[in-house]
Amino acid sequence: MRKKYLVIIYSISIFVFFVLYLSLGKNKVYTTQDNIGKKIAEVQLNYFDIDGEFNTKEISNFKFTLLNFWASWCGPCRKEHKYLVELSKNSNLKIVGVNFKDEKKNALKFLNEMGNPFSILTKDPEGKKSVNFGIYGIPETILINNELKILKKYVGPINSKDVKEIEKIINK
Amino acid sequence: MLSNFGITVSIISLLLTTSILYLSYYDLKSSGNNVSKKIYKFAFFQIVFTFLGFITLIVAYVISDFSLINVYENSHTTKPLFYKISGTWGNHEGSLLLWINILVLFSFLFLILNKNKNKNFKLYTLIFQNLLISAFLIFLLTNSNPFSLLYPIPTEGMGLNPILQDPALAIHPPLLYIGFVGSSIYFSIALAALISKVDSKSLALTIKPWVSVSWTFQTLGILVGSIWAYYELGWGGFWFWDPVENSSLMPWFLMTALLHSVLVLERRIGLYSWVIILSILTFTMSVVGTFLVRSGILNSVHTFANDPSRGLFILSFLALMVFSSIFIFFKYAPDDNKNYKIFSKESFILANNWFMIFFLAVVLIGTLYPVFLDTLTGQKISVGPPYYNFILAPFLLPLLFLMTLGPKHKWISSDMIGIFNIALFISVILFIIIFLSIKDSSILMLLILLFSTYLITQTIFDFYEKFKNKNINLSRIISHFGFGMLIFSISLNQIYSVEKSFNARIGDEKNFQNYTIKFNNLETFSKNNFKSVKGYFEIIDNKNTTSQNLTPEIRVYNQPEIITYEASINTRFFSDTYLTMSNISNSDIFNIKFQKKPFMNFIWFSVLLISIGGILQFLRFEKKI
Amino acid sequence: MKILSLTIVLFFSSVISYCDENKTYEILKNLRCLVCQGQTISDSNSDFALTIKEVVNEKVEEGFSKKEIYHFLSDKYGDWILFNTPLKKNSYILWFVPYVLFILGGALLYLVIRKRTEKTK
Secondary structure (H helix, E strand, O other), X not given: OHHHHHHHHHHHHHHHHHHHHHHHOOOOOOOOHHHOOOEOOOOEXXXXXXXXXXXXXXXXXOOEEEEEEEOOOOHHHHHHHHHHHHHOOOOOEEEEEEEEOOOHHHHHXXXXXXXXXXXXXXXXXXXXXXXXXXXXXXXXXXXXEOOXXXXXXXXXXXXXXXXXXXXXXXXX | OHHHHHHHHHHHHHHHHHHHHHXXXXXXXXXXXXXXXXXXXXXXXXXXXXXXXXXXXXXXXXXXXXXXXXXXXXXXXXXXXXXXXXXXXXXXXXXXXXXXXXXXXXXXXXXXXXXXXXXXXXXHHHHHHHHHHHHHHHHHHHOXXXXXXXXXXXXXXXXXXHHHOOHHHHHHHHHHHHHHOOHHHHHHHHHHHHHOOOOHHHHHHHHHHHHHHHHHHHHHHHHHHHHHHHHHHOOOOOOOOOHHHHHHXXXXXXXXXXXXXXXXXXXXXXXXXHHHHHHHHHHHHHHHHHHHHHHOOOOOOOOOOOOHHHHHHHHHHHHHHHHHHHHHHHHHOOOOOOOOOOOOHHHHHHHHHHHHHHHHHHHHHHHHHHHHHHHHHOOOOOOOHHHHHHHHHHHHHHHHHHHHHHHHOOOOOOOOOOOOOHHHHHHHHHHHHHHXXXXXXXXXXXXXXXXXXXXXXXXXXXXXXXXXXOOOOHHHHHHHHHHHHHHHHHHHHHHHOEEEEXXXXXXXXXXXXOEEEEEEEEEEEEOOOEXXXXXXXXXXXXXXXXXXXXXXXXXXXXXXXEEEXXXXXXXXXXXEEEEEEEEOOOOOOEEEEEEEEEOHHHHHHHHHHHHHHHHHHHHHHHHHO | OHHHHHHHHHHHHHHHHHHHHHHHHHHHHOXXXXXXXXXXXXXXXXXXXXXXXXXXXXXXXXXXOXXXXXXXXXXXXXXXXXXXXXXXXXXXXXXXXXXXXXXXXHHXXXXXXXXXXXXXO
């Protein structure tokens, strides 16, 4: 009788310790990767410097779209900007920018200095519309196909590795 | 210099610890009836050298010796002396050194305070305790050395997070560690008792004082932690069901269970194995908590800087500890075979244990489930206060009821004591008064209020009765009264809390319910380690036309660079007024959060009462021995 | 008559707005601030929290129910954002095991007490 209990208790403990051991190696940073595979929300975004609105449904007109959330006050956005400029040369891809909680003056200065990779530039001065895309910090970048499906989501600045990944998908 | 000294002293402690292990092991076989004098000597030097190591680190903090990485990372020359000292245990490495000091202190105290106990029982206890000590010393020296050198020596340190610079948080870790690290001693005692086949009565008498001491400190530690969270975090809450808070609560449940079942063990020779299981579990849970807090597998408000290698060490240690104690338990545990009768006091005490283990299980599941789910399936979910409140709150009703009735029962057997008595009558009347003055609330909340009122009045009656008979168990009365008060005040706090957040500019005035809040002025000033924006507010209570001035601040500290939101709290006897403000970026608008927090003083005071019960129980034990 | 209907309207509107506010607070208290360590949106002063607060406020004013708002946010940010863990396949164990344990504990306690009572007889 005692032996049976001992075996049961040992097995439970081994399982618990094994799971705890596995959890040690896990990456604890939370990202909204669950959104991959979902359809992008239908949202009306104001254009950056002209009147009117861009409806995210229009993304279906393009083969691939990269939706990039950025601001002039965000340091990492500066770091990733050259990669966006690089990607903008690819004809399979349209880059739609969302200028996030920014001032127009500073944003324009930023684009003059660093180049403008955006085919379409919109703005979200209060940051509320970005909630529809699951944005919680910037920069964030979402790759969408013409069925409005989210293929990739990058939280934080994209790097050369990400650029290669994106190019591989869009050049197929 | 201090680095070498500290490391040397720690190595000497480790050598002394292994010597004690060696000597105790050989002394087991010697024929004498007393523990060898040599062991006493070594234990004395062990505590001296371990303390010396701790003092060395404190000195390094006081003189800001930045050649130690630990001091460089956690201190700063401009920090007040008090926080330089408390900074010693405000980080992982330093607090580990405090851990070891408490392990050694308890080992030493056990040795010198139990002169008349069975020799082998003492020696085995010493062996287990020193195994723990050596494991943690090895951990300290190989992985988390507070004396590690830094070169080149920086001229200035990185500073201590300003929210940790608070008197409550300075004493919080020592209190809590005496609590749950102190439980190590009854872990060792329990295993030793099994091996040396000590009888129930002497086991009970040996662990009782340690249980009540660690329980008292654990209670106080949790209290001080909550006070810190309330005053310093600026959210207006005192308990968030955060994983780190849960880690301190889990051993507390077990200690509470132990505190009660030890009483049975002492009087009635029942529950021997159960008390041993509880003793082993308590320290195991303390180490589990330490693992959760320091390995970084949880997402918590109060995090230590994380490092997976630490987690791995603690986890391996924990596994070793758990497997060997289970093995020892199954090998040596005797069969309990004692007489009980239903409705005797034992049943009630066992019911207490039933609830405590249930609470422990809920908190443990709530804390670990997200980790397990994420690891096994990759799905991330959060478990927060709504879960704990939903599951635990209904069970407060039977618990409060048992706490009211249980202590009235006699030891061996007694018949059902009439539930309908004058105390119940008075509490129902009190409750009706409360009920009529509360506008709207859930039935559960009202029932909790009723049952806590019943517990409070019944304990007062018990006190009066016992006072007449000159036979007072004050510790139980005070602790149970405190617990009733605690639940009562938390419930009223929940019902009557007012919260309002709004945006305002200077000169704005906001009216709502019975309050008018005027944002009168804004002032910026700078002090030696921070810059501050201070708002001047006037809060008028239109009901009784009193007004109070509150001045919340936004501080930008420079060492390290951190923004803190300092709540302005006006404490009155019945209710606190709590005001915080935060700036909204790129504007001159501020977000103001106004809170009315009734019965906060009562909550703190009730927990204090609960722990006073623990002190009294300790004193009572001492008198008997 | 006019005055009466006006007071009725005022009374109800004040009740409704009062309820609205409580609803907003309740929702905000049950949301995790993703960029903070274990803090709720309600307690946090971070930029993200302020945005979510405004969004929730708007949704409440637009008449969305609590459930709809939780659903909207968990759709965008995952269940991680919800502190009030929804009852789903992946949380059955979390929600039910405690009750099972309580009952098992009670049964065990009952057996122990009964066994020991019988012995004395």
